[in-house]
Amino acid sequence: MNDSFEPQPALQPPFAGKIMLVGIGPGSVEHMTGRARAAIAEADVVIGYVTYIKLVADLIEGKEIIRKSMTEELDRAVSALEAARAGKKVALISSGDAGVYGMAGPTYEVLFQSGWTPDEAVQVEIIPGASALNSCAALVGAPLTHDFCAISLSDLLTPWPTIARRLDAVAMADFVVALYNPKSGRRTRQIVEAQRLFLRHRRADTPVAIVKSAYRRRENIVFTTLDRMADAEIGMLSTVLIGNSNTFVRNGLMVTPRGYANKYDMEEGGATRDGERAGRSLSTGLLGWLETLQAERAAGASVDILAARHRLPADYIRDTLAEPWNDEVATEGEGEA
Known part of the structure; x- marks a missing residue:
């Protein structure tokens, strides 16, 4: 992997090329956007992880193909920039969405390191696609219809304490959570630690859905519970969806x-x-909560007691109580969102 490189001089139009960061969705052509298919069709060069290249094999016949391994993200971005500065149109593909654990971030890092600016002749376009949490949720029901977040369990680039703090925070805050990169041949304990942190805050019978290879040939869906989650078959092609305190499974659907x-x-x-x-x-x-809080404080409850009762930081409770407020109603026409 190239950790550094000498910036190449930018070519001027009409010779400068373009980098198209293409999210191909879950992998099936029918779930790929029209713009994604068009971008691949107009590309001179297609760059991507070997598995992703296979997923679009029917769309890339006759094109220059650059295949890279799982850990060569920066090399993919460098190759894309070199090809674009040589006047070519490049489709740099990611599964799901290029901006969600995809190639958009690494590509911009490489671009900025090279001295590129948006005013340069080389153009950059991000083409969104359905991320794994969207495709997996669609297969299991409607688990994401309230607040949710995504956390990657990969500690290849992120310190574990950082990941653990995020897991603990969202588990306590009752988010529905999509776990990306939950397990691999070498990383087997991370999912166990995630389970341990969630069980500090969630019921053992909290619904969990594990989706492998959504919309691909080896698609597999397993429903389980939080206390049994780590015992299920989970791999790098799996996405784990953990429900919140209100999530339920009925008739094979997670809602x-x-x-x-x-x-x-x-x-x-x-x-x-x-x-x-x-x-x-x-x-x-x-x-309504502010009114309740004021009443509890007037009844003699201390800030620390209120903080523990509402599971909120004491300084937040203190500052909220100190802020002047009135019981103004919501504006007319306010929606239900």
Whole structure:
């Protein structure tokens, strides 16, 4: 892998080329965007990890192909820049989305290191694609319909304490979580540590879906629970979806409620619950919570007690109580999002 290189002088139009950072989605052509297919079609050179090259084999006949291994991300970016400065159009492909654990970041790092600026003749276009969390979620139901995040368990470039702090924080905050790069032949303990951290905050029976090779030939889906997650068959081609405290699995579908039942009686035709108003913030939303907080403080609860009760930092509670506020209602026409 080239850690450094001498910047090549930029060619001037019409000879300068273009780098197209193409997200090919989960890997099946029917789930690739039209722009992604068009970008590959117009490219002179296609660069990518060997597995990704195989996924687009039907689209790259007759083109110059540069195959790289899993750990040669910077080499891929350098090759793309060299080809573009030689006047070629380059499709640098990533599975999923190029900006989600893909080639967009490393490519910009290499570009800036080379002295490239957006004013240079070499153009750069990012072409989005469905990331693994989108494709895996679509296969298992609707697990991402409330707040969620993605965390990679790969410690090849990120210190483990950093990863562990992120896992602990999102587990406590009750996010639905998509774990990328959960396990490999050499990295087998990371998923166990992730499970240990989540079990500090989540029920053992929290639903988990493990999706391998979504929309590819060897696709496999397993539903399990948090306490059994690490015992399941998991590899580098797997994405692990961990539900939040409200996520459930029914009839083979994993669903995270959006929260409508907090405001509406779902068994009574969606009638608004007592104390709630359609189109307005939840009674336990910010304004309602502030009112409760003020009442608890007036009743003698200390800042530390309130912080523990609401599982929030004491300094945040203190600053919030000190901030002047009123019970203004939400504006007319406010949506349910």
